[in-house]
Amino acid sequence: MINEKMYALGSTRSKIRELFEYGKQLSQKIGKENVFDYTLGNPSVPCPEEVTNVIVNEVKNPSIHGYTSAQGTIEVRKAISDYNLNRYGFKLDPDLTYMTCGAAAGLAITLRALISSPSDKVLTFAPFFPEYKVFTENAGGSLVYAKCNEVFDIDFESLEETICPEVQAIIINSPNNPSGTVYGEDTVIKLAKFLEDKQKEYGHAIYLITDEPYREILFDGAVCPFIPNYYDNTVVCYSYSKALSVPGERIGYVSVSPKAENAQKLYLAIAGAGRSLGYVCAPSLFQKVVELCVDKVSDSQVYKDNRDVLVSNLEKLGFDCVNPKGAFYVFMKSPIESAEEFSDVAKTFGILVVPSDSFGVKGYVRFATCVSPDLIKRSLPALEKLAKHFNLI
Ligand code: PLP
Numbered sequence: 001m002i003n004e005k006m007y008a009l010g011s012t013r014s015k016i017r018e019l020f021e022y023g024k025q026l027s028q029k030i031g032k033e034n035v036f037d038y039t040l041g042n043p044s045v046p047c048p049e050e051v052t053n054v055i056v057n058e059v060k061n062p063s064i065h066g067y068t069s070a071q072g073t074i075e076v077r078k079a080i081s082d083y084n085l086n087r088y089g090f091k092l093d094p095d096l097t098y099m100t101c102g103a104a105a106g107l108a109i110t111l112r113a114l115i116s117s118p119s120d121k122v123l124t125f126a127p128f129f130p131e132y133k134v135f136t137e138n139a140g141g142s143l144v145y146a147k148c149n150e151v152f153d154i155d156f157e158s159l160e161e162t163i164c165p166e167v168q169a170i171i172i173n174s175p176n177n178p179s180g181t182v183y184g185e186d187t188v189i190k191l192a193k194f195l196e197d198k199q200k201e202y203g204h205a206i207y208l209i210t211d212e213p214y215r216e217i218l219f220d221g222a223v224c225p226f227i228p229n230y231y232d233n234t235v236v237c238y239s240y241s242k243a244l245s246v247p248g249e250r251i252g253y254v255s256v257s258p259k260a261e262n263a264q265k266l267y268l269a270i271a272g273a274g275r276s277l278g279y280v281c282a283p284s285l286f287q288k289v290v291e292l293c294v295d296k297v298s299d300s301q302v303y304k305d306n307r308d309v310l311v312s313n314l315e316k317l318g319f320d321c322v323n324p325k326g327a328f329y330v331f332m333k334s335p336i337e338s339a340e341e342f343s344d345v346a347k348t349f350g351i352l353v354v355p356s357d358s359f360g361v362k363g364y365v366r367f368a369t370c371v372s373p374d375l376i377k378r379s380l381p382a383l384e385k386l387a388k389h390f391n392l393i
Contacts, residue, residue, distance in 0.1 A: 036379035038367040043245035072099025076291040088226035099282035101250035103239035112273035115141035126360030152179035175214040178366040180324020192231040213239040214327035222325040232259035251286035306369040318392030328370040
């Protein structure tokens with residue numbers, strides 16, 4: 001018998017992928033220059049030169065293609081620990097760090113390690129990365145979500161209403177996809193205190209999983225607090241996909257805070273989850289790249305410039321959006337109730353934007369701003385027609 005759950009996952013595309021594929025077909029019909037594809041979060045800036053140099057040099061070494069130990073080489077794990085100590089003053093333990101195929105694999109195995117009963121729940125905040133639901137359900141639990149406030153910061157009232165003793169883990173994502181919100185220190189301190197109180201009330205650990213692929217993409221002096229400095233039961237899920245512009249190479253890590261309850265057991269359960277899924281080890285060439293380029297990041301200036309141009313023009317046209325402080329997305333309020341319908345109308349003007357429903361909120365659309373500045377410029381007349389269509393100007 002074929003597994004129906006897996007069949008359902010494999011035979012349906014995410015809304016983002018669906019729109020991206022539609023864009024390719026539309027380009028063939030009306031010409032690439034008339035399609036303004038704001039769907040995919042694929043970094044548009046090249047990786048740092050040092051990354052290219054390491055790749056070119058390392059591929060000459062035949063042993064680079066060999067298996068590494070399941071958790072990754074000790075050299076890369078030490079480099080990560082030293083880097084974070086230097087940057088954030090917190091020592092992640094190389095022996096509690098596990099190299100993964102990006103944040104997606106890191107999240108999937110961490111959730112597997114933390115969910116042990118069908119009644120277990122994982123809590124996150126809407127809007128959220130849609131795959132959280134897939135990973136949580138596949139690990140045997142269920143995802144619940146609290147609301148954010150109007151600027152997409154944590155709504156603590158909604159959190160209080162949503163949390164329950166079955167919640168084993170909370171996922172936060174800052175800078176956020178899709179809202180671009182960066183949680184400030186006040187929010188993090190409040191969240192840490194809230195969770196510490198709840199742990200005491202429920203009598204068990206609540207692990208905070210920090211999904212941080214956009215940690216380096218910050219604007220206007222925003223600072224992204226390093227969560228292990230504030231909350232002991234933290235598991236960092238980091239990815240180099242966006243920071244080094246290498247999403248197709250699949251490299252990241254999970255690191256359990258050495259201060260976490262049962263840190264060693266949790267780490268071994270994460271390793272066991274990786275083993276059970278057949279991950280074997282993270283790509284060895286890219287472990288080397290991270291070891292040698294651990295302090296490098298792609299230049300994110302273009303994301304800021306794109307944000308500035310897009311947000312100011314959308315506002316001029318009468319649209320309403322929150323100015324993102326990080327990541328490379330602009331989350332805009334749909335001028336009509338249904339974001340799906342708005343996205344469909346936008347399509348007729350060649351503009352492809354993702355409706356917010358799959359992110360767990362209604363009434364918004366997401367623009368990915370990791371596009372060429374030229375695409376934004378060329379899309380302005382189409383955005384103007386769209387605004388006119390909805391009588392905004
Ligand atoms: N988490 C968030 C919030 C993301 O936006 C993405 C990718 O876009 C991921 C996780 C997965 O990233 P990775 O390529 O590291 O698996």
